[in-house]
Amino acid sequence: MGRVAVAVVLHELQERARDRWVVVVTGLFALLAVGIAAYGSAAEDTAAVVMAPSLVTLAAFLVPLVALVLGHDAIVGERERHTLGLLMSLPVRRSEILVAKYVGRLIALVFAVVLGLGSAAVFLEAGQRGVVLSLLPPTLLLGAAFLSIGVLISTSTQRVATAASMAIAVWFLVVFAYDLGLLAALVATDGALSQDTITWAVVLNPAGLYRTALIARLVGDTALGDLGMAVQLPGIAARTAIWASWIALPLAVGALQLGRRKAVTA
């Protein structure tokens, strides 16, 4: 990463620290995570058992939102503020600016996730703390994937308001409506879809992969069987490929769009 890109990364961090939406959503995530942890640690038996899966469910909803909020205005925001021209006139490739913006925002996201899950871990006993902290890497992968989608939205739109609407729509469709769509497909086909088909349909969605992989790890494979999915999730290589694709592809498409744009500020 060159001198200009490093400057852009640091600039992004400075800006994100003062972005009120990022602060609000990060704070909300931390607050709810602490609430779940406090409830889990105070209660005996069942509440303690479901605490980690509850945190997974919370993260599966909120981390994509934090990531999309972070990413959606990366380029379109600069364009709307009329700062993109000055930035793009620096001696650096357009794609490198995009990657630098992604990295800067990813560091802010890491901070948000560590703050959220870390705050929850503070309220737990050592054994449970380990379980919660083990959620960090997959949660960061989930965030990185949605951040990449957010950055792609920012290169594809002409106005911040459009980008924000699109980010919310993506969040709703991918995180909420996708599973409902699968259920509808099951009903419509009268259960003709095989377990493997359902499993692949779920894990190809980053939010679905995150949820199912962690719930299988925390609760056991039987939980997935109860959900109508194949007992065995795809192997680590397939899961790695899915994560890598969701992180790299949107970013690559965004870089291509920006690079091919004839007038970068238009």
Place this chain on the structure above:
Amino acid sequence: MDLCIDRLTVDFGSVLALENVSMDLHNGEVTVLAGPNGAGKSTLLSVLLGLIAPDRGQVRVNGRVAASAGRPSALWLREQLGYLPEAVAFSDNLSGRQVLRFFALARGVSSSRVEDMLERIGLSRAANRRVSTYSRGMRQRLGLGVAILHTPELLVLDEPTGGLDQQGLHLLWEVLEEWKSAGRLVAMSTHELALIERRATRVHVLVDGVLRASGTPAELRDKSGLPLEMRVGPGLDEVYEELIGAEEWAV
């Protein structure tokens, strides 16, 4: 730095923003692009800056191709230029000092130069204030500070006088003289020719993406055929009005 713009064409489909525009810019010159709105002045500057890839033609620097059809200007050219946009803007969340520090880091300039620059542009006392609290004139001065921070060989100024306060204008004249006397190059666009007249080495008049006339202010006066006045010649603003209204002009 000798810069040659050779038959540059930029076509936005519905609009031909530049059509076969050629001009040479030489060391120690303040080159002014004049023309009405939509004439192609900013488009030409944007090609130099790498913000727009031309459809045809080339930009050469000392004989080396810096931009050509479908290829925005090279990084090595952008290393050597400083830019003040027309509506200069910065992140409202940052202070003036943070803005300059960002560009110093990006340009490989020492942080001590940031303090000197704040002093020079008259923003030392407002350095820690958010840019959102700055007046338009203060932002413009900050923009000029960003443009000259790394002492670029080519200074690109897009309508630099718009919004500048008296202090800013004085700074701008100082910078233009400094660049001229150091043998560096300035390329600027303006509507306000009367303001810039005495500082311009060469003026290129663009109308609808076509180069209508080129020359020193004195040469343009001669070409215009306008009657001389007591002040020696017509104001360049009048020449400009005449030029953009003329059907044909020798370049």
